[in-house]
Amino acid sequence: MGVRASIVGAGVAILWFATSAAAQDAGDSLVETGEPTTEAAQSTESTDAAPEVLVAAGSEPSTAAPTPTNPAPSATTTEDGVVEVGSVHVSLENGPGLGPTPGLGTLPTFDTRGGIPWSVSIGTQTFGQYELLFPSGADWNHRFSIPRAWLSLGFRVENAVGRVLLEGTRAIDDGALSGIADDSFLLRLREAWGGYRIADLVEIRAGLVPTLLTPWLTQHWWLRGVARIGLREHDLLAPADLGASAFIDLPEGFGRVGVSYTNGEGYSSRELNRGKNLELAADVHPLAFVPELRPLAIVLGYTNGSLGAGSARSDRVVGSLLWDQPEIGGGVTASYVLGLADRGEREGGLIDAWLRGLLFEHLILGAQVLHFVRDLATGTDTLTSLTLTAGALVIDQIRIYLAVDGRFADALARVATPAWERWDVRLVVEADVVARFFGAL
Amino acid sequence: MSNHALARAGRWTLLVASSAWIVSCGSSEPLDPAARTTAVVGAMVEADRRELSGRGDLVAGKYARMARTLYDFYRGTMPIFRADLADPRMRIARTEFDLPGQLPFSIGDAHPENFGLLLAADGTLALEPNDLDAADRYPYQLDLRRLTVGLVLASRGARLEDDEEDAVVRSCVSSYLTTLRAIDDGTYAPHRIDDGTDPILADLFRRGRRDLAERAELAALTVLESGARRFVRGAPDVDDPENVLSDLPPWAFSEIDSSLATYRSSLATPPPEGELTVLDAVREHGSGVASWARIRVLVLVRGPSDAPEDDVVLELKEETQSGASGPLPPGVFSDDEADRIRRATRAAWSRSDAEPRWGASSWLGMPVQIRLESEAQKTFRTDRLEGDRASVSSISTIAAVLGEMLARIQASDGLGADGRFASRLVARVGDRETAFVTGEVEAAVAHADVVTLDWELFREALRARGPTLGFVGETPIDGPDLERRALYGTPAEVRPWE
Numbered sequence: 001m002g003v004r005a006s007i008v009g010a011g012v013a014i015l016w017f018a019t020s021a022a023a024q025d026a027g028d029s030l031v032e033t034g035e036p037t038t039e040a041a042q043s044t045e046s047t048d049a050a051p052e053v054l055v056a057a058g059s060e061p062s063t064a065a066p067t068p069t070n071p072a073p074s075a076t077t078t079e080d081g082v083v084e085v086g087s088v089h090v091s092l093e094n095g096p097g098l099g100p101t102p103g104l105g106t107l108p109t110f111d112t113r114g115g116i117p118w119s120v121s122i123g124t125q126t127f128g129q130y131e132l133l134f135p136s137g138a139d140w141n142h143r144f145s146i147p148r149a150w151l152s153l154g155f156r157v158e159n160a161v162g163r164v165l166l167e168g169t170r171a172i173d174d175g176a177l178s179g180i181a182d183d184s185f186l187l188r189l190r191e192a193w194g195g196y197r198i199a200d201l202v203e204i205r206a207g208l209v210p211t212l213l214t215p216w217l218t219q220h221w222w223l224r225g226v227a228r229i230g231l232r233e234h235d236l237l238a239p240a241d242l243g244a245s246a247f248i249d250l251p252e253g254f255g256r257v258g259v260s261y262t263n264g265e266g267y268s269s270r271e272l273n274r275g276k277n278l279e280l281a282a283d284v285h286p287l288a289f290v291p292e293l294r295p296l297a298i299v300l301g302y303t304n305g306s307l308g309a310g311s312a313r314s315d316r317v318v319g320s321l322l323w324d325q326p327e328i329g330g331g332v333t334a335s336y337v338l339g340l341a342d343r344g345e346r347e348g349g350l351i352d353a354w355l356r357g358l359l360f361e362h363l364i365l366g367a368q369v370l371h372f373v374r375d376l377a378t379g380t381d382t383l384t385s386l387t388l389t390a391g392a393l394v395i396d397q398i399r400i401y402l403a404v405d406g407r408f409a410d411a412l413a414r415v416a417t418p419a420w421e422r423w424d425v426r427l428v429v430e431a432d433v434v435a436r437f438f439g440a441l
Numbered sequence: 442m443s444n445h446a447l448a449r450a451g452r453w454t455l456l457v458a459s460s461a462w463i464v465s466c467g468s469s470e471p472l473d474p475a476a477r478t479t480a481v482v483g484a485m486v487e488a489d490r491r492e493l494s495g496r497g498d499l500v501a502g503k504y505a506r507m508a509r510t511l512y513d514f515y516r517g518t519m520p521i522f523r524a525d526l527a528d529p530r531m532r533i534a535r536t537e538f539d540l541p542g543q544l545p546f547s548i549g550d551a552h553p554e555n556f557g558l559l560l561a562a563d564g565t566l567a568l569e570p571n572d573l574d575a576a577d578r579y580p581y582q583l584d585l586r587r588l589t590v591g592l593v594l595a596s597r598g599a600r601l602e603d604d605e606e607d608a609v610v611r612s613c614v615s616s617y618l619t620t621l622r623a624i625d626d627g628t629y630a631p632h633r634i635d636d637g638t639d640p641i642l643a644d645l646f647r648r649g650r651r652d653l654a655e656r657a658e659l660a661a662l663t664v665l666e667s668g669a670r671r672f673v674r675g676a677p678d679v680d681d682p683e684n685v686l687s688d689l690p691p692w693a694f695s696e697i698d699s700s701l702a703t704y705r706s707s708l709a710t711p712p713p714e715g716e717l718t719v720l721d722a723v724r725e726h727g728s729g730v731a732s733w734a735r736i737r738v739l740v741l742v743r744g745p746s747d748a749p750e751d752d753v754v755l756e757l758k759e760e761t762q763s764g765a766s767g768p769l770p771p772g773v774f775s776d777d778e779a780d781r782i783r784r785a786t787r788a789a790w791s792r793s794d795a796e797p798r799w800g801a802s803s804w805l806g807m808p809v810q811i812r813l814e815s816e817a818q819k820t821f822r823t824d825r826l827e828g829d830r831a832s833v834s835s836i837s838t839i840a841a842v843l844g845e846m847l848a849r850i851q852a853s854d855g856l857g858a859d860g861r862f863a864s865r866l867v868a869r870v871g872d873r874e875t876a877f878v879t880g881e882v883e884a885a886v887a888h889a890d891v892v893t894l895d896w897e898l899f900r901e902a903l904r905a906r907g908p909t910l911g912f913v914g915e916t917p918i919d920g921p922d923l924e925r926r927a928l929y930g931t932p933a934e935v936r937p938w939e
Contacts, residue, residue, distance in 0.1 A: 133770045137542025139859075141770035270494075272486065272912065309912055310483030342483030343528060345476040374529075381529045412529035415539040418580045419768035 088439045115440030118157045123434035125150040127225045129426055136421035148225075150190070152434075157441075161203065165191035190267060191240050201251070206244040208267055212258045212281035213301035213318060214239045220283075220297065220324045220331060223356055223366045225430035226389045226403050229333070230352030230370040233385070236337055237303065237316060238266030241277065253294060255284035264305040264314060275306030277314070295325035299333070312344030330355040340374060347376040364391035364399065374413065382410045383420065391428075401428040472891065478898045481521055482910050485899075488520035488764075492734045493912045495921040496929045501908035502683070502726075503733035508903055508938040512554070512594055512823050514896040516730040519550050519575065519587075521895060523764065525888070526583060532887040533590070536582055538869050538877055544769050545862035546788050546855030549575025550731070551584035551847055552591035553839070557820035558649045560813060561633075562710065562794035566649045568634035568642070568842065569790045570850065571820060574732060574810075576785035577763035578774055578856055581866065588847055589613055589885035590892065592840050595823040597889065599831035606889075607882050608833055609840045614881040616841035618874060620848035624863040631849060633791045639838040640829045645819050653817035658754050661816060662686070663721075663741065670749040671721040672741060676933065683727035683933050689738065690927045696805055697722050697740060700757070704802035704811045707783050709793055718743040720752060726932040735759040736807070736928060739814060755798065756814040759807055774856040778808035781856070788855025791846075805928070900939070908935075 076084050083090045127148040133141045149168030155161065167190040171183050193207030214237050217229050231237045242265075247258025263270075264277035281301040287293035299320040307314040315338040322331035330353075337348035350373075356366040366389045374381040385408070391401035405424040409417060485504075486493065493500050507517040525531045548555065548570045555572040589610045596606035623629035636646035652658075662677050663670045676682045697719050705711045721741040728737055736759040744751040760778045775781035779801035786799050798813040826836060854860035870877045902910055921929065 135542050135769055137540065138544075138769055143771060269490075272490075308479075308483035309486030309910060310479035310481070312479045312483050342480045342487070342524060343476070344479045345473060346530075378530075412535065414541055415536055415580075415582075416527045416529045416534050417768070418539070419542050419544065421541060 088437055091436045091438075092433065113440065116158050117438070117440050119155065119436060119438035121152070121154045121434050121436040123150070123152045123154075123432075125152075125432045126430070128429045128431075132425040134423040135419050138419065146185075147428075149185070151187075152191075156197075159197045160194070161197060161205075162194040163191055164189070188268075200249075202246065202248050204244070204246045208240060208242050209245045209260065209262070210240045211238060211262065212245060212247065212260050212279055213237060213299070213303070213316075216256075216281065216283045217299055217318075217320060217333060220299070220320075220322050220329065221354055221356070221368075222329060223354075223364070223368075223389065223391075223401075225399060225428050226366060226391070226401050226426075227368050227387045227405075230350050230372065231316070231318070231333075231335060233370060234350060234372050234383070235341075236335065236350065238264075240267040241265070242267070242271070243276070245279075247281075250284065253285060253288045255282070255288070255297065257282040257284070264307060272309045273306050273311040275311050277303055277305030279303045279305075295323050295329075297322040297324050297331075307339065307344075308342050310342055310344070312342045313339035314344070315339060326358055328357045346374070349373045349376050358393065362393045364393055364401065365389070366391070380410060381412045381416065383413050383417070384408045397431060397433045399430040399432075401430070402426070403428060472894065474894075474898060477894065478902055480524065481895050481898055482902050482906070484520045484524045485518070486910055486912050489734070490912070493909055495925065496734055497909045497912065499726075499734035499929060499932055502932045502935045503730065504899075504903060504908060504910065505935040505938045506683075506730050506733055508896075508900045510824075511893060511896050512591075512598060513730050514899060515591060515594055515892050516552060516554060517733075518892070518895065519731060519764070522587060522590075523583070525891070526580075526586075531891070533586055533884050533891070535884070536880060538866070538880070540581065540862075540865055540869060542769065543581070543862060543865055544578035544858070545581055545851040546785075546853055546858045547576070547579050547581070547584040547847075547851050548573055548785070548789055549577050549579060549584065549763055549765070551588045551843075553588065553595055553821055553843060554591070554823060555820075556843060556846065558645060558818050559790070559796040559799075560653065560815055560817055561792065562797040564653075566635070566646060566653065566817060567791065567795060568645070568821075568846070569795050570846065571796075571818065573782055573785045573789060574760065575763045575765075576781065576789060576855075577765035578769075578858060579765060581851055581862065584847060584851070585614070585617060585881065586884055586888065588843055589881055590888045591823075592836070592843075593885050593889035594892065595826060596833075596836055598823050599826035599836060601831075601833055601836065603886075605833040607886065609836050610882045610885045611878055612837035613840035613844035614878045615874075616844035617848045618867075618870065618877060620845045621852060621863040622867050624848065624852045625867045629849075631791055633795075634842055634846065639842075640832075640835045641821070641826070641839045642842070644825065644830060645821060649817045649819045652819070653815070655816075656750070657816035658814055659750075659752065662739065662754060662814075663752070665749055668749065669720070670741060670752050672723045672739060674723065681727070683935060685726050685933045686723040686739065687726070687930055689722050689724050690924070692924070693805060693928055694722055697738070697757070700802045700804040700809065701740070701742070701755075701811070704800045707779060707800035707802060708797065709787075710797055712798075716742060716744055716753070724928075724930045725756075726930060732758065735761070738804075740811075753798075754814040755811055757802075757804060757809050757811045760801070760810050761808075779803065782808075782810050784856055788853045789850050791849070903938075 078084070081091060125148060127146060129145050129147055131143055131145065133143070135141070146168065150165060152163060152165040154163035166187045168185045169188055171186050189208055191208050191210055193205045193209045195203055195205035197203045214229065214231055217231065218224050221229055227233070232239065241260075241262035243260060243262030245258060245260035247256050249256050258281050260277070260279040262277045262279070264275060265272055279301065281299070283297065283299045285294050285297050287296050299318070299322065301316065301318040303314070303316040305314040306312060317336040318333060320331055320333035323329055324331070333352040335350040335352070337350060338346075340346040340348055351371045352368070354366070354368040356364070358364055366387075368387045370383075370385045372383045373379060374383065386406045387403055389401045389403040391399055393399050403424075403426045405426070407421055409421055414421065489500050503517060507514045526534050528534050550572065551570070555570060556568060557571040558566045559569045559571060560566055592609050592613055593606050596609045601609065620629060634642075636642045659670070663672050672686050674686055674688065676685045678684060701717045701719065705714065705717055719740060719742055723739050725737040725739050727733070729735075738757040740755045740757055742753050742755060744753040760782060762778065763781065775784055782801040786796070787793050790796070796813060799810075800812070801808065801810050803809060821839070829835065848863070852860065852863040
């Protein structure tokens with residue numbers, strides 16, 4: 001835990017300058033109540049339960065050095081890994097807390113002495129990747145890439161919540177040559193929303209909001225650093241969009257249900273038609289009252305939507321049966337697709353099956369199979385992909401994966417999607433960290 | 442019910458009936474008019490979204506131009522064509538002779554009107570591809586079918602019978618395959634295409650040579666005032682009022698010099714600097730079809746001497762990305778747009794100096810292509826297929842010529858292709874030449890029917906949705922700034938298309 005302690009120490013050092021005045025009055029320091037204090041620790045009640053269970057809470061005391069002219073306030077560390085610096089508390093969480101969208105709704109519990117509780121989280125998630133590519137019928141190639149580079153800032157003040165999430169992306173699509181500043185990496189908004197929590201059960205968001213289904217399924221899959229879920233891989237649902245959403249955290253860990261109403265063009269396009277997307281989603285643990293069976297989850301989703309200036313139908317019906325616990329997880333997701341890109345009448349079907357395990361606390365194994373029938377009427381035009389991975393959880397914030405992918409197409413799809421078939425070997429380094437600062441005003 | 446409503450109902454009845462006709466040819470399933478309209482509108486707006494956001498009036502001009510004639514529509518529909526090629530339900534997307542993983546160099550939009558005369562360094566004219574906006578690396582069937590579908594539409598415009606349009610396509614594809622076989626076995630002798638006895642080629646070269654001798658572009662586009670030449674302003678041709686020349690903003694004019702300096706360095710044989718001294722420059726609106734909304738500037742430069750008789754007109758045109766989707770790593774095959782254009786010319790032409798003034802540069806931060814603007818460089822026009830130029834033998838001859846040229850281009854090593862395409866396709870076809878040719882004929886004829894339906898649906902969509910197909914354009918907040926607005930300019934009023 002030395003690395004964790006160092007990072008927390010650095011955060012403490014920053015806070016020390018920012019809050020030194022407040023820190024002078026040690027008498028105002030908030031008192032731990034002994035309740036779980038990190039979002040990770042509360043994850044059994046939060047919406048991001050499964051990944052966060054993997055996060056071992058706890059760190060060692062800070063070693064930030066004081067100076068003679070500005071003596072540091074005393075920093076103490078609780079059993080839950082929360083560092084107290086004056087009136088501000090700091091906790092460090094790993095990536096799944098940032099995840100597709102962290103549950104900002106849950107505030108650490110502590111004695112506010114009547115003040116207004118607040119929390120600010122700053123996080124980053126980055127996938128660095130080296131790919132060795134063997135396209136069918138063409139020469140091999142290799143390259144470095146960063147499939148994901150995220151920077152997030154979230155807050156909660158009493159019941160008001162919000163988040164801004166920046167992501168790095170290329171200025172232009174594959175195949176293009178010139179964009180902004182040649183083909184630079186750019187930062188763009190992935191999320192920018194404000195919201196309100198009601199009774200710590202219902203959260204309402206508006207702005208550039210994460211959609212519901214794809215982030216929830218991704219959280220169950222957990223190995224986003226290795227591969228996207230099928231609905232995202234084939235660009236069938238957007239992960240964020242302009243609009244509003246609301247969800248309910250069901251009590252007793254039974255899961256969540258939600259609804260979103262959005263433009264339908266995703267977060268990288270303005271609205272192009274009058275239609276809006278209505279998404280209904282449920283992610284429930286039906287047997288949560290039996291602790292041993294709580295990992296059993298059912299995810300259901302329905303999207304009624306339109307895409308593009310032609311208002312092509314973009315409806316999705318998704319059903320998923322999952323087992324989700326840190327040591328082992330697996331699931332099968334079946335999706336019915338009405339509308340593929342601008343072919344609104346086209347019906348397709350997607351099967352996404354996956355399995356993952358965490359052995360000996362550090363060894364990660366995973367497999368994913370996607371089978372996409374792009375034309376259900378004929379049962380042809382199919383794309384199939386397979387991903388196998390073995391990785392290591394080096395520390396809570398760093399994971400390394402070796403992955404092998406195979407992509408196959410039937411005869412019709414091979415002509416229509418030239419050069420899609422290939423084998424890849426990838427080395428992925430995933431770095432996740434969220435620092436959460438909280439206190440009371 | 443009003444007359445207008447009756448007319449609309451009649452049109453839709455016609456559309457439904459024509460869609461039924463499509464059933465057995467264009468796709469394996471009936472093309473539902475409403476669904477097809479969605480696909481047509483969606484593909485066009487998606488492709489034009491960037492331009493629609495900032496210069497919707499220019500895109501409206503392009504759409505009006507596309508609505509006017511079936512062939513003009515076809516020229517502007519590369520986005521739909523690409524989407525159809527990715528949809529196995531469409532006949533155009535199916536072939537027994539695919540080459541997985543192979544992306545030969547090609548010009549990216551090889552319809553017949555993208556070929557024409559170019560004026561070579563030795564002052565002679567030859568038939569070459571003359572539009573390299575989309576040149577890149579593609580599956581071979583994209584350009585082969587873009588060409589053959591265009592030939593079917595041209596044949597229909599010339600009122601050929603069904604079996605005759607089949608013969609035209611057969612001539613093209615046979616020539617294409619024969620050329621690839623010759624390249625593969627080393628017996629192909631690259632040669633320039635010049636005029637022969639074919640009426641179409643003879644007409645093209647006759648008009649080209651006439652205008653070359655007369656320097657017709659100077660007479661058409663410029664005036665002499667006090668011994669100095671400058672462009673006319675307004676419409677140079679009263680019969681084409683949409684094509685207008687207007688003043689450039691001074692700040693944009695002042696940047697042309699530096700753009701030409703870069704352009705000069707892109708040429709294989711750069712002219713003396715003095716030849717590129719800028720005498721005048723104007724914004725041109727109303728040219729082209731697919732690129733109607735792009736920025737075009739005509740630049741009058743000094744030429745070899747101070748005499749106004751040898752002044753030279755150059756066309757500077759905004760370039761955008763090719764649209765190739767980069768399925769093969771690394772996904773791009775040139776450093777930038779200028780590099781792509783420059784290397785494409787070397788690979789696409791029968792000789793490297795087929796048009797020695799064709800180069801690339803950047804201007805005001807955007808990639809541009811700069812080439813000679815000459816009335817001598819006649820483009821092959823399908824609307825000139827009349828009289829003896831409209832016979833099946835004449836059109837078959839030009840079809841064979843274009844098939845040969847496309848084979849030569851795709852067999853080249855342009856943009857890093859390995860140059861082994863000819864041997865690969867020849868091996869893939871083997872002794873099944875008849876099946877290959879027949880398959881291409883079927884695909885081309887079927888898709889020409891689809892394009893015909895699409896044209897009607899597109900026109901109906903314009904009527905129903907408005908001149909930009911319903912796309913909500915710029916707002917004061919996110920619209921172009923005043924400088925860009927001035928550069929885009931205001932096009933002439935677009936003539937009604939019906």
